[in-house]
Amino acid sequence: MKDERSDLGIELGTDPGTVARFTTSSHPRTARLFLPLIGADESICSWSELCARAGLQLSPTTRWSQLSQALPADLVEQLELPYGWLAPPTTERLVRALTAATTTAESCFFSLWFHDQYAGAGVGLADYPPQLEALSGPFDGMALHSGPLTWLSDRMRPHPWWHHNLMPVFTMPADGAFLLGCPIYHDSIYISSGSDLLEALRAEGFDILDIGRDETLPSESR
Known part of the structure; x- marks a missing residue:
């Protein structure tokens, strides 16, 4: 079952040190996915x-x-x-659960930390529309790309290679079914979604726990 569609207008918190900056208030649940x-x-x-x-x-x-x-x-x-990175088989499990949770798996937005020929290879560069302007932060040099959800698994390699194959800071399908937030570059991903996606991710073997949006970011970078 796919999660109910949320409004595409994305509202995030303003403090980059809190969970709220990487999650929305418009989805029923917020969770932390611990990267294996x-x-x-x-x-x-x-x-x-x-x-x-x-x-x-x-x-x-x-x-x-x-x-x-x-x-x-x-x-x-x-x-x-693996800060901001998942092994290819793990990424495939993530994408499988995400694909089942959206009606627009072929049309997704990826907000990447700076654009170059490697980081954005395979997806098109796009302007931030007003309803997605919140995804242009919290870091300088963010660039919006659009493409299929499978791009996440297509770009992963056996080992992280600087920013070229790390998780986008934000990932969201065009129907707004969920939002993934990955602070640069932390040991966890924060998910805004309905219950079905969280349960599907657990069924795929991920450690995922609900977390309050007012919490200070507990994940860490290098």
């Missing part, structure tokens, strides 16, 4: 698995800097926290 870590032999490690090993409970405000201190040092050294 890469372990030895390219294995995928979830935050919930690591929390269980550390004897901690994963919460919406869990910070990697705190969790890593509770894990064995030799294990932490083997882990790669």
Whole structure:
């Protein structure tokens, strides 16, 4: 079942240090998706698995800097926290759930942190229409692109390559069914959507927890 269509007028918070700056008030729920870590032999490690090993409970405000201190040092050294990046198979699972949640998977907006021939390869450059002006921030040099949702998985490579194959700061389908926000470049994605998408992402194996929009960003960058 697809989530109910939201208004295309995007209103975000103004403080770039809060969840509200990367989420909307027009969708029923706001959640944090914890980007999986890469372990030895390219294995995928979830935050919930690591929390269980550390004897901690994963919460919406869990910070990697705190969790890593509770894990064995030799294990932490083997882990790669993919800031703003997902392994290609993981991106495919993300796109599969997102595609089922929108009626306009072939028409999506991607707000990228600065435009060059690599970052925007495969999607067209567009002007920010008035109803999407909020997606032009919070960072200088943002550029709007349009294309199919599958562009997210098409551009991913086995390892992050600077900004060229990292997640856009904002991703939204033309029907406004959801908004993804990825601060530059953090260990989590923030999702504004209905319940169906969040449950679909959980079914795909993602760690995803509801979070209040007034929270200080608990995700971290390098």
